[in-house]
Amino acid sequence: MSEEMQWPTRAAKAAAKRAAREAAREAARALREEVRRAVPEPPWWSAPRRGGRQAPLTRDAIVDAAVRLLDRGEGLDSLSMRRLGEELGTGPGSLYWHVRNKEELLDLVFDRLIGEQLPLPAPKPARWQQQVKDIARRALDVLFERPYIAEISIGRFPVGPNALEWTEGVLAILRAGGVPDREAAWGVHLLTTYFTAFAFETQTGLKTPEGEARPEEILERIHAHFHALPRERFPNIADLADELTRGDMDERFEFGLDAILAGLAAAASAARAPRKRPRRG
Amino acid sequence: MSEEMQWPTRAAKAAAKRAAREAAREAARALREEVRRAVPEPPWWSAPRRGGRQAPLTRDAIVDAAVRLLDRGEGLDSLSMRRLGEELGTGPGSLYWHVRNKEELLDLVFDRLIGEQLPLPAPKPARWQQQVKDIARRALDVLFERPYIAEISIGRFPVGPNALEWTEGVLAILRAGGVPDREAAWGVHLLTTYFTAFAFETQTGLKTPEGEARPEEILERIHAHFHALPRERFPNIADLADELTRGDMDERFEFGLDAILAGLAAAASAARAPRKRPRRG
DNA sequence: ACTGTGCTAGAACACCGTTCGAGTTCTGAA
DNA sequence: TTCAGAACTCGAACGGTGTTCTAGCACAGT
Numbered sequence: 001m002s003e004e005m006q007w008p009t010r011a012a013k014a015a016a017k018r019a020a021r022e023a024a025r026e027a028a029r030a031l032r033e034e035v036r037r038a039v040p041e042p043p044w045w046s047a048p049r050r051g052g053r054q055a056p057l058t059r060d061a062i063v064d065a066a067v068r069l070l071d072r073g074e075g076l077d078s079l080s081m082r083r084l085g086e087e088l089g090t091g092p093g094s095l096y097w098h099v100r101n102k103e104e105l106l107d108l109v110f111d112r113l114i115g116e117q118l119p120l121p122a123p124k125p126a127r128w129q130q131q132v133k134d135i136a137r138r139a140l141d142v143l144f145e146r147p148y149i150a151e152i153s154i155g156r157f158p159v160g161p162n163a164l165e166w167t168e169g170v171l172a173i174l175r176a177g178g179v180p181d182r183e184a185a186w187g188v189h190l191l192t193t194y195f196t197a198f199a200f201e202t203q204t205g206l207k208t209p210e211g212e213a214r215p216e217e218i219l220e221r222i223h224a225h226f227h228a229l230p231r232e233r234f235p236n237i238a239d240l241a242d243e244l245t246r247g248d249m250d251e252r253f254e255f256g257l258d259a260i261l262a263g264l265a266a267a268a269s270a271a272r273a274p275r276k277r278p279r280r281g
Numbered sequence: 282m283s284e285e286m287q288w289p290t291r292a293a294k295a296a297a298k299r300a301a302r303e304a305a306r307e308a309a310r311a312l313r314e315e316v317r318r319a320v321p322e323p324p325w326w327s328a329p330r331r332g333g334r335q336a337p338l339t340r341d342a343i344v345d346a347a348v349r350l351l352d353r354g355e356g357l358d359s360l361s362m363r364r365l366g367e368e369l370g371t372g373p374g375s376l377y378w379h380v381r382n383k384e385e386l387l388d389l390v391f392d393r394l395i396g397e398q399l400p401l402p403a404p405k406p407a408r409w410q411q412q413v414k415d416i417a418r419r420a421l422d423v424l425f426e427r428p429y430i431a432e433i434s435i436g437r438f439p440v441g442p443n444a445l446e447w448t449e450g451v452l453a454i455l456r457a458g459g460v461p462d463r464e465a466a467w468g469v470h471l472l473t474t475y476f477t478a479f480a481f482e483t484q485t486g487l488k489t490p491e492g493e494a495r496p497e498e499i500l501e502r503i504h505a506h507f508h509a510l511p512r513e514r515f516p517n518i519a520d521l522a523d524e525l526t527r528g529d530m531d532e533r534f535e536f537g538l539d540a541i542l543a544g545l546a547a548a549a550s551a552a553r554a555p556r557k558r559p560r561r562g
Numbered sequence: 563a564c565t566g567t568g569c570t571a572g573a574a575c576a577c578c579g580t581t582c583g584a585g586t587t588c589t590g591a592a
Numbered sequence: 593t594t595c596a597g598a599a600c601t602c603g604a605a606c607g608g609t610g611t612t613c614t615a616g617c618a619c620a621g622t
Contacts, residue, residue, distance in 0.1 A: 057601080081579060093581075094601055102579065104490035154435065154478075155486025157503055164515060167525075171517035183536065184517075185524030189482075190537050197435075197478035201470075205436025209385035222438055234445060236452035236465075243466030244448075255464065255544065256471050262547075263540030338570080362610060374612075375570050383610065 057088060059098045063108045070109070075204075076151040110152045111160025117142045118162075120169035128177030129261050135170060136195050136257055143199035150200040158192070174264065183267035190260055198253055219245045338369060340379045344389045351390070356485075357432040391433045392441025398423045399443075401450035409458030410542050416451060417476050417538055424480035431481040439473070455545065464548035471541055479534055500526045 065087045069079050081092040081102060088095075099105045118139060121131055143150050158167065167188055174184040206215045213221075226234075226241035237244065346368045350360050362373040362383060369376075380386045399420060402412055424431050439448065448469055455465040487496045507515075507522035518525065 080577080082577080091602060091604090092579080093603070096580070097600060101490045103488055106488075107490060155481060155488045157487060157499070159503055159506065164510070164518060168515050168518050171521060175517060181521055182524050182528065185521045186528060186533050186536050189525070189533075190540075193478050193482055194475075197474050200436060201474055206438060207384055207387075207436045209382045209388060218438070222440055225440065229445070234449050236456060237445060237449050240452060240462055240466045243463050244470070247463065247467065252467050252470075255467050256541070259471075259540045259544030260537070262543060263536065266543075361608085363608085372571055372573090373610080374572070377611070378569060 057090065057094060057098060059108070062088065062095060062098055062105070063112050066105060066109050067112065070148050071146065076148045078148075106152050107156070107160060110149070110156060110158070111162045113142075113146070113149055114158070114160070114166055115162030118166055120166060121173075123169075123173040123176040125176040125178075128173050129265060131173050132170070132177075132191070132261060132264075133257060135173075136191055137253075139192075139195045140199060140253060143195060144203055147199065147204035150196050150204040153192075153196045154200055177264075178268040178272055179264050180267055180271040183264060187260070187264045194256055194260060195253075198256065202249055202252075338371065338375060338379060340389070343369065343376060343379055343386070344393050347386060347390050348393065351429050352427065357429045359429075387433050388437070388441060391430070391437060391439070392443045394423075394427070394430055395439070395441070395447055396443030399447055401447060402454075404450075404454040404457040406457040406459075409454050410546060412454050413451070413458075413472070413542060413545075414538060416454075417472055418534075420473075420476045421480060421534060424476060425484055428480065428485040431477050431485040434473075434477045435481055458545075459549040459553055460545050461548055461552040464545060468541070468545045475537055475541060476534075479537070483530055483533075 062084065066079055066084055069083060069087055070076070072078070081095055084105075085092040085095055095105075099108070118135075120135065124131060143153075158164070170188050170191070171184055174187055175181070179187060203215055206218050208218050208221075223241055223245040226237055226244065229238050231238045343365070347360055347365055350365060350368055351357070353359070362376055366373040366376060376386075380389070399416075401416065405412060424434075439445070451469050451472070452465055455468055456462070460468060484496055487499050489499050489502075504522055504526040507518055507525065510519050512519045
């Protein structure tokens with residue numbers, strides 16, 4: 001019970017301790033280095049064990065390397081513990097001292113990227129809807145830029161410190177705009193689900209049985225398939241083949257975003273003027 | 282170019298051919314069986330090669346077994362080519378004659394389940410909104426019953442025959458209700474994305490670093506974590522901890538569903554009475 | 563009776579996440 | 593300064609994954 005509640009403070013304390021320790025170690029290493037330069041070792045002595053690695057293994061360094069790996073490669077599959085170990089000049093097993101799991105590593109990567117990429121404006125009640133839209137658009141930009149984030153995010157309740165800060169900020173904006181509590185809470189979830197799923201479905205994860213292909217190619221193929229469908233059986237799909245597979249992503253995104261915001265705004269105004277059950281009128 | 286456009290007809294032809302072939306083989310087998318029963322073989326002869334398997338390996342039989350496996354186990358991980366082979370009394374390699382890929386297998390499973398589980402009503406223009414809601418609720422029911430479907434569906438453009446029929450039906454309902462073309466096309470996508478992502482996020486895929494856990498447990502833990510947060514830094518999350526983690530799923534689902542439908546309805550009425558640019562007024 | 567096609571079995575390949583034990587290095591107290 | 597214990601690294605190994613390949617069997621058509 002108290003175990004899992006401790007982890008942020010535990011992590012903070014551990015981080016402080018680790019930082020101090022590392023500074024001391026760095027000083028010691030500098031001294032040793034100097035000595036070694038002054039008095040050469042016999043050449044048959046083995047080279048220092050950690051030949052290739054510059055930075056020592058740290059939680060942060062591991063997350064750094066993971067992000068580097070993901071940015072370089074394509075898709076979440078680019079990140080494996082083995083490759084990550086290689087990137088850091090060590091084996092996969094060594095990582096498990098600093099990170100419980102691959103799952104936990106992904107948690108950390110996710111939170112790191114939220115913190116770096118998703119700053120939040122202070123709530124300005126008058127234009128809260130515009131603010132929310134801006135936030136969602138910004139999020140979608142990030143998700144299109146780094147599609148793997150959608151893959152990490154999609155089944156993950158955001159509980160890291162940066163994610164919490166972000167959630168807190170969005171909640172503040174919604175409530176400042178007059179959205180009642182329940183709807184504000186649901187709204188945050190709805191928004192994040194929306195832009196994550198949107199990015200995932202249109203960009204990240206378009207699976208197809210025939211190997212690698214860019215999303216546009218897949219959609220183009222589907223478009224051709226829709227066009228070739230027998231019109232008497234699939235009149236609507238045939239008619240709307242273009243709209244189904246080709247529509248401008250920004251417009252499409254905006255369509256759903258508007259709907260969500262309209263829903264939130266309706267809840268806000270219903271709360272402001274609660275006359276006679278506005279529902280099921 | 283013509284390669285990939287052929288696949289539906291190719292599949293259809295292949296299916297017909299295979300069916301005919303199989304019928305013939307079945308007849309032959311029956312005859313052989315009869316002969317064998319009449320004239321007993323010497324007991325030292327080896328048993329027929331395919332000892333354990335009753336049904337011959339077929340695309341359909343494979344999909345059957347895959348669904349069986351997924352229903353029995355929990356999560357998409359329950360389905361591996363090895364286990365599937367075992368279920369069918371053979372090795373994993375044999376499956377690849379009938380199925381190009383695991384990806385393709387999942388395509389087939391997905392489409393099979395759509396066909397079985399998602400019948401569609403004929404469009405009744407007067408109550409199109411109600412119809413759409415019913416469809417979405419039905420879909421969510423199915424997704425909650427078989428959570429792995431969400432996992433399969435989430436990055437997959439539905440192009441199988443049953444999926445097409447479903448899409449066609451929903452499009453028909455929307456257009457019959459007066460929703461203009463673009464919005465109808467986007468609406469189908471929006472709806473499927475919504476209920477799939479909703480099911481996935483609340484039921485299927487809640488990942489957590491600490492091993493297996495039911496969704497409710499995870500949410501309960503998060504709830505405790507939110508309650509323990511410093512109130513001066515996270516006032517909104519602390520206030521809304523309940524709403525963020527505990528809300529009744531049906532109500533929550535309805536909230537987003539209403540928003541989507543309101544958006545579609547707005548598009549429909551705007552198209553019906555197109556006075557003076559209803560947007561950005 | 564023979565040949566070629568359809569299909570299967572099973573080993574093998576190259577990965578994957580994770581665990582474990584032995585070994586090293588470092589820290590802090592005696 | 594010494595020394596026990598903690599912190600950390602390393603490498604091999606385990607049991608799993610999707611997929612490919614080759615040899616071979618069973619059967620249909622000639």
